[in-house]
Amino acid sequence: MQFSESWLRTFVNPSLSSEELSHLLTMAGLEVEEMSPVAPAFEKVVVGQVLTKDKHPDADRLNVLTVDVGQAEPLNIVCGAGNVTVGMKAPCALVGAKLPGIEIKQAKVRGVASFGMMCSEKELGLAEQSDGLMVLAADAVVGQSIREHLDLDDRLITLKLTPNRSDCLSLNGIAREVAALTGASLHSVPQASIKQAGGQSREVKLTAAAACPRYTGRVISGVNAKAVTPAWMVRRLQRCGLRSISALVDVTNYVLLELGQPLHAFDLNKLDGDIEVRFARGGEQLKLLNEQTVELQEDMLVIADGNGPVALAGVMGGADSAVGEATSDIFLESAFFVPNVIVGKSRLLGFGSDSAYRFERGVDFAATQAALDRATQLIIDICGGQAGTVTEVLGELPKRLPVKLRTSRVHRVLGVALQADAIAPILSKLGMVFQQKGDEFSVTPPSYRFDISIEEDLIEEVARVHGYENIQPVPIQARMSILPQVEAQRPLARLRQAMVLRDYQETINYAFVEAAWERDLCGNAAPIALKNPIASQMSVMRSSLLGGLLAALRANLARRHPRVRLFEIGGCFTAEAGSYEQHERLAGLAYGGAVSEQWGEPARSVDFFDVKGDVEALFAPRKLGFQAASHPASHPGRSARILLDGRPVGWIGELHPQWQQQNDLPQAVVWFEIELAALTQGTVPHLAVISRFPPVRRDLAVLVDEGMSVQVLLDAMQAEKVPGVAELDLFDVYRGKGVEQGKKSLAFRVLLQDTQKTLTDNEIEEKVARLVAVMLNQGAQLRA
DSSP: EEEHEEEHHHHOOOSSOOHHHHHHHHHOOEEEEEEEEEEEEOOEEEEEEEEEEEETTTOOTTTEEEESSSSOOOOEEOOOOOOTTTTTTEEETTTTTETTTOOOOEEETTTTTOOEEEEEETTTTOOOSSSBBBBOOOOOOTTTTTHHHTTOOOOOEEEEOTTOOOOGHHHHHHHHHHHHHHHHOOOOOOOOOOOOOOOOOOOETTTTTTTTEEEEEEEESEEEETTOOOOHHHHHHTTOOOOOOOHHHHHHHHHHHHHSEEEEEEGGOOOSSOOEEEEEEETTTTEESSSSEOOOOOOOOOETTTTEEEEETTTTBBBBBOOOOOOOOOEEEEEEEOHHTTHHHHHHTOOOOHHHHHHHOOOTTSSHHHHHHHHHHHHHHOOOOOOEEEEEEEOOOOOOEEOOOOOOOOHHHHHHHOOOHHHHHHHHHHOEEEEEETTTTEOOOOOOOOOOHHHHHHHHHHHHHHOOOGGGOOOOOOOOOOOOOTTTBHHHHHHHHHHHHHHHHEEOOEEEOOOHHHHHHHHHHHHHHHHOOSTTTTTTESOOOOHHHHHHHHHHHHOOOOOOOEEEEEEEEEEEEEEEEEEEEEEEEEEEEESSSOSSSSBBBBOOHHHHHHHHHHHHSHHHHEEEEEOOEEEEEEEEEEEETEEEEEEEEEEEEHHHHHHHHHSSSEEEEEEEEHHBBBBOOOOOOOOOOOEEEEEEEEEEEOOOOOOHHHHHHHHOOOEEEEEEEEEEESSSSSTTEEEEEEEEEEOOOOOOSSOHHHHHHHHHHHOOOOOOOOTTTEOO
C-alpha cells in the first residue's frame, strides 16, 4: 500500500516528523517498507507565465520568451521547448537554481541573453521522460514556489501490510490507526450531501445473496465524460501508484484509495434491462477491461444484465459496458462481496486487480453506501450530471460476534499488568464497542475489522496501542535445577566430531527423494508418496540416506573433487502396519583415495575394510559383529550386516556395479548406514585392575572352509569366556601354496594375562587348548 504523506495528514496530522511517523506505524505492526521524497531537492523554481514569444534571430528551433515570475520586471529567457505558448504557465528556474545535475546561470544563447530556464518534468526530476514544458494549471499563482504549488516536499510511504489488515488498505483506515496511536484528531471524509433528482434507476436482483449480501447502485445522468480530472486528484492518484485514465474512472479509483471501497461505473446505455448478481453459468464468456476474454466457471460471481455477464464481481468490469468519452449516463455500483467467493479468482485468470485484492481480504460492509455517495458527489462536482435514487438490495450481512477479553489473560500473555481502566480507552480508540463487567470485557469488533475473532486478537490490539516499546523486557524467573546427564547417552555433537576426525564432511539433504532411488537402492517398491510434491523428482519420502549421499557425491565429482567422504544424520520414513514410522540414522560413504594424495603414503583406493574401520571407531570401545548379507544397493559379495550384541543395527557394503555405472562413477563407492539409537547408546567407564604381570602371546592358525565366517569363530571363542584371555583378534588370512583349494588359513592372536600372578606354562597351555577345542568344534583344523 503506497500513499502520500501529505494526503494522510489531511485526515490526521500528529505532531510527528516523517521519520517518527514511519517508526510509529512500523512498531504498531504496519511495517513501513519504504519512505521516499516525491521529488529530488532543488530550489529557486517558481511558477512562471509566458507573456511573449519571439523567434530567436539565429536559431530556428529556439524562442525568446518574456516570462512573468512575480518580480518587478519579466525575465528574458531562451527556450527550445516545442509546446511553449503565450499565456501558458510552467515552472521557471531562476538564476542560481540548482536542479538535478545542473545549476542555472545567466548565459548567452546564440548571442541572446537568458536569465533562467523554463522546465520540463524531466529537468525537475519528476519523470524519466517528457515531451516539453510541464504545463501548470491556469489558477497557479505566478511567482509561487513550484515546490509549494505542487506539494513537492511530500513523501511517499509504502506499507508492507499483513493479509489480515485489510482495513488499512485505504487512507481513511491508516488515519484511524494513526489517530488511535497518537491521540490526534481524526478528520474523516465529509459526508456527501446528494441532491437526488429522481429520474432513471435500475432494479437489482440478488440471486446469489449469500455471496453478495449488500449491493447498492445509482444512476447518474447527464455527465460530461470528457471533463478533465482536477490536478490535485491526478497528483494523489499518481503518488499512490495509479495513473489517471478519465474523470469517471479516476473518481472510482480515488474513492478506492480514500475509503477502501472498490466501485465500478457502467455505461447505462450499454446495459440491457435490470442488474442481476448471480454465479456464472456453463459456457458463458466475458471480455474484461484488460481486453482479456475469459471462460467463466460456475463458482465465479458475475454482475449480469439481460444479455449476460457485464462484470466479474469483485475483480474487474467488462469491456462492453465500460464508460468512454461518449458516455452520458452511468450506473455506479458499490457492493460488498464475501471474501471467500472472490479469493483466488484473479490469480486463476492470471492477473490481479486492486478491487480483488481488497475484496479477498474484506471491505467495510457498513460503508458501502457512504462510498457510493462520496463518489457520486465527486462525479457531479467534476463531470456534472444529476443523481438518481439509490437502489439497495440486502441479504444477510456478516455478524460481528462479541469476543471476550480478560485482563488476567492480557497480563499473562504480555507480561504487563494493565488494569481494566487502562484497557478500556485503548478499545475505545480502536472503535471497538464493548461492555465491561469487572475485569472482563465483551468486545464487538467494528465492521471493518475482519481480523478480530478470538481473545488473542484483542490482546494484540492492546499491545500495539500500548506500544511494544513500552513493554519492558523482564528476566525470566523460575526455579531451575541441573538435570542429571546420562553418561551412557552419547550426544550427536560427539558423533559428528568423531566423523569429522575420520575425515568425513557432513551434508544435509531433502527427505523428499526420487521414487527410482527407493526402488533401486532400497528395494522399496511402495514408498510413502507425497500428496503435493514440490518437484517431480522429490515425490516420495526416503527410507534410506544413501540416495542423498550419492547425489552429493556426484555434485562433488562434477566439481573435480577426486576424494570424497560424506556423512549425514537424518530421518528415514517407512509405512509399517498402516502407520508411518520415522527412524533416525547415520550414513556415510567414501570414494577415491584411502588417504589424501601425499609423498609418504602409496596411493590406493578406499576399500571395504577402510570404511569398516571407521564404523568400528564409531562404536569403540564396544565390539561389533559383521554378517555377510545381500542388500539391493550393494555388491553381492561385498555386503554385510552390522551387528551389535548380536542384533542387526545397520549395513555396510560396496555399491553395486550396476548403480555405480548408472551414476557414472569410475571407482567403487563404499557406504554404510546405522541406526542412530545404537550409536547414541554409549558405555559407562568402569574401574579395572591393571596387571603388573607380563602378558603372554600365542598365535593360533587354523584351516577352515572358504565359506566360513571369521566372526563365527571369534564369537564362539569369546562365548567360551576363558579366564585370563585379555585380547583375541584375527591378524592374518592366507590362501595359496600349502593351503588346499576351497580352504583358507586364519591366524588369531591370543593375549593371556592374569592380574594376580604370572601364568605358568601348564595354565597357558590349558587355556589355549580350550580355545582350540572351540574352533575344532566349529569345523576348523589346526595347522601344523
